[in-house]
Amino acid sequence: MAQVMAQKCSLCDENNGTNYCYECQHALCTACRSKHGKIPALSGHTVADINTIDLSTLNKRNQCDTHNKEMLFYCTECSNLICSKCVTSTHRSHAISDICDVVEEERENAKENLQQMRLKTETISSLQEKIRREHIENLHAESKKCIEHIESVCKDLHSFIEAQGSVKTTEVEDNGNIEKSNFESFLKNTDLVHKQYVHILSELENLLLEKHDITFYSRYKSIKSDIETLISIPEEPPFARVPSFDDEVLYKEAMEYMGSKMDKRIQKIQGNSSKRSRNKGRSNQKVVRRYQGRTEKIAVRTHKCNSPERCRD
Ligand SMILES: [Zn+2]
Ligand SMILES: [Zn+2]
Ligand SMILES: [Zn+2]
Ligand SMILES: [Zn+2]
Structure with missing residues (x-):
């Protein structure tokens, strides 16, 4: 400027x-x-x-582009501002009106435009505000909810598997403790036997140092009777039995557990669908069928996992 x-x-x-x-x-x-x-x-x-x-x-x-003269009128037929020369040339016999009348109307239109623009800018602002306040917050909240759901399912599966694992490890540990205490009592008994044998061994060693025949004879007689009453050496016990762990059983239990979870979901969906209209019900039936398909697949896989012997059970 x-x-x-x-x-x-x-x-x-x-x-x-x-x-x-x-x-x-x-x-x-x-x-x-x-x-x-x-x-x-x-x-x-x-x-x-x-x-x-x-x-x-x-x-x-x-100014008029054609005649370079000041615009003085408005041609209502061409919707254009025109100069005095235009009136007698290009726009001859066209309906002409005062610029101020047209402008007055246009000012009203512009005011209306202004009002509309005000409303539209307000609409845009409130839309942006809504996106910031509601949509983004909703996204955060829904994502959080979804993550919590995933975590709770994983936690549930984890604690189920951990509990099943704990049952199995406890079984092995308990068995180990029983077998170990059996071995310990075997060793304790064997200690007594060992002591008796060691005692007779040293008796015999001392006896052989005896020079006096009569004394030798009578002591040996007593030792011999001790040898006869000796407990025989205990037999070696068999190796301890350790319960066998079939990993497929744990897999099967996990899958059955997951299957039961899905059955509950199917029941829930079926319950909901019966409440709704038939139309909506049909779409839920699809979901139910999909879930059933999945559980069947799991059942088939579980079946395949097991040996034929187990299948007969
Ligand atoms: Zn001046
Ligand atoms: Zn002036
Ligand atoms: Zn002109
Ligand atoms: Zn005209």
Whole structure:
């Protein structure tokens, strides 16, 4: 706007123009503006703050492109502003009206546009606000809910498998404790036997050092009777039995558990679908069939997992 500000007042040609008269197409200083307003011939002119006007396009918009003359009328047939030459040439016999009448109507239209734009910008703002407040929060909340659901299912499966594993490891541990205590009592008994044998062994060693025949004979007789009453050496016990772990059993238990979970879901879906309309029910039937398909597949897989012997059970 520097160029605009530099325009001199066209009346006094001294001060910088602060206003602009559309009809005179000149800048006016503040003092000359009031003089301009008092001249009766110029009373209908439109004067505005020079800073609010884009002078670069002003002249073009004011003049007829064909005749380079000021636009003075409005052709209602062509919906165009026209100059005095247009009236007698291109737009001859067209219906003509005053620019101010058309502009008045257009101002009303512009006001309506403004109102609509206001409503639309408000709609956009409230939409954005809704996206920020509701949609993004909803996304967070739903994602959180979904993750919690996944975690709870995983936790459930994990605790089921852990519990089953614990039952099996406890069985092995309990068996180990029983078998170990059997071995310990065997060792305790064997200790007694061992002591008796060691005792007789040392008796015999001492006996063989005996020089006196009679003494030897009578002591040996007593030792021999001790040898006869000795408990025989215990037989080696068999290796301890350790319960066998069939991993397929655990897999099967896990799958049966998952199958029971899905059965519950199917029952729930069937319960819901019976409450709803037949139409909706049909789509639920599809879901039910899908779940049933899955459980059947699991059942088939479980079946395959087991050896033929187990299948007969
Ligand atoms: Zn002036
Ligand atoms: Zn003027
Ligand atoms: Zn013209
Ligand atoms: Zn026309």
